[in-house]
Amino acid sequence: MKTSVVHYSRYLLLFGIILLPLFGKLETVPIRVWDEARQAINAYEMSKNHNFLVTYFEGQPDMWNTKPPFLIWLQVVFMKVFGVSVLAVRLPSAIAAFLTCVLLLFFSERYLKSFWFGFIAVLLLVCAQGYVHYHATRTGDYDALLTLFTTAGNLFFFLHCESKKTKYLYLFFAATALGVLTKSVSGLLFLPALAIYAFYSKQFLPLIRNKHFYVGLTGCLLAVLGYYGLREVYNPGYLEAVYQNELGGRYLTAIEGHTGGFWFYYDDLINYRFPEFYLFIPCGVVIGLASKEGPFRKMAAFSFLATLTFFLIISTGKTKLPWYDVPLFPFYALLSAITLYCFFTILKKSTLITSLFQWNPLPFLLLFLLFINPYKRMKDKVMNPVEASSDVELYEMGYYLKDAVKGKHPTQDRFFVFEGYNPHNNFYIHMLKERGVTTGLKEWSSLAEGDKITTYQKTIQQHIEENYHTTRMEEAGNIVTYEIQQRKH
Structure with missing residues (x-):
């Protein structure tokens, strides 16, 4: 009984820690002009005109914001539940962030057989300045929801490669379809990494010989192409607008003056978006790849490959916006967690402390000292937000x-x-x-x-x-x- 109480109390502790950064005072800051307001108006008009295929802005089909409407659908649902409100606009992002944390914990327990690794990874994620931020988990934008689906797709693909279980393959395709229906081509940017990993792990040929691969792929294509095809039928010119806004136009040229050099995302990462922990990322790669434990080594290789590939894709694109790197943060958290978990495990196995006390507080003291200031800064940021002077x-x-x-x-x-x-x-x-x-x-x-x-x-x-x-x-x-x-x- 005592063991059971301790077992469940650690989950309550973790969920208590993450609830404040993700859900605290969601309505305090006014609706952001870019791009949250656009989605809010799209959702409001959809709730009124009941056209669930074509998004509208000021009474006309929206040909500037050409993303598919999965996020808008969720916002409409919450408007029906809570009324037209800022909370209804932002809840999908907050819930997506919460589910991403649950996903990291699930992956850690299911594959790595470690609750505490997942605990550390989730703490790193909710203390990341670039993740719990505007245009991510704190506003009604696409990026937190996209990150949930790309993270799920990547981890389910990895789990399929490791376990050969068909359910993970279907979950991968479902997550991929939802990612595309959330933010178009952005939901596909990890696919090159997955193809490389399939070759690396010698799973490429078994994968393409698996009939379930084609069933899942067909379902994914039907969902995605079905939406785009229907939207073009009812909203002629939509596909051309998608190309200009999201594909060649945005990647090959800097849209609306959003320029930056190749190191744009790296500089942002170390200076603001992950400043307390960014050095743990390369350390985690080295420690993970050198690990004698197969699951940690494979997870490190997969996470590093996913991170590097996605980072190169967005860094070589001409249009640069700070939130394009949001889908990387769960993998930043996993790689950084390898470093911290290494020290956590060393302290946990200390025989000197366990000989003196009934339990060993050192590993938990380490986590407390590492996270108390980043978490406090995040709490202040969420509970007492301050507008930039500009x-x-x-x-x-x-x-x-x-x-x-x-x-x-x-x-x-x-x-x-x-x-x-x-x-x-x-x-x-x-x-x-x-x-x-x-x-x-x-x-x-x-x-x-x-x-x-x-x-x-x-x-x-x-x-x-x-x-x-x-x-x-x-x-x-x-x-x-x-x-x-x-x-x-």
Whole structure:
């Protein structure tokens, strides 16, 4: 009985540790303008028009965001459950991150026969600045969900190569299909590594001779090509837009000025995204490949190959964005965990300590000392987020509208006037309308006497003050609410 309690308490400890970084205060930071707001509007419009094949933006088929809609479907489901809200937009990413942690633990226990290796790998993952971050687990973007499916696909493929069990092969194809239906070609970027590993492990010929390989491949192709084909039928021009946005156009040229050198992702990794632990990655590769234990050696070889191949692919692409490396973080965690687990095991086997005490605290003390500061920084980042100075003005209206949804600002019978691309603000206006508030957007060229107008942009405020007699009803920082009296002559 005592052993059983200890056994389950360690799972509760781990899940308690990861819940705060992954789920804590998901709604605190306003909707991000790139690209979360786009997905939020896509999901909102899908929930209204019930077109589950074609994503819409501002009433038109979205030909800029051409990703398949698996994430959007999940957001729509959560909107039906929780209402139109920031939580509904972000929960799929948070849950995907949680399931990725569960997957790492499952893999560690099933293949490596070690709970504590999985414990360490999960801690490394949830303390990674680049993983628990915007455009990953903390926002309603594709990358956390993509990472769940690419990680699952890779590990299931590896487990099939090791065990020859058919179920892992089918799970690999299912995860691959879901990865593509989440973020298009990004779901396929690990495939070269898997092909190389199949040759390396002498599993390539058995694989292509296996009838289940072709059954799984057929199912995967039917799901993916079926979606793309149907979307093109109902949304002509879609495939051309996909090519320009996601394939040759994005990889061969820098889209929207997102440039960077070959070492873009390496510099980002060591300076911000994994700064406390990045040196453990090469150490883990060396220790793992030198290990006398076959499972650790094979896992290290596979993880290193997957990491290196994916890293080279995104590094040679012309378009560089910080979140393109998010699918690498579970493998960074596995490789780094090899190093830490090596020291953990050495301390755990110390006979001197066990002769003096009933239990050996040293390995756990090591983990505490290594993770206490990174975890505290992650807790502060999640619970007390601070906008970058360059983003304060950009998201000022977002904070205002977030408070307005909570009733902290009067918005009944008031209209909002924005200039330019504002889906991050428009989503909150949809939220207000869903809560029965009479509000909406107005063009600044069609203001009328008696209108109550809220805006944050100086150009619009200047236009209103130069062309209308007004009363200022409310001021909150740069945000001003006017009541239009009459037009100046």
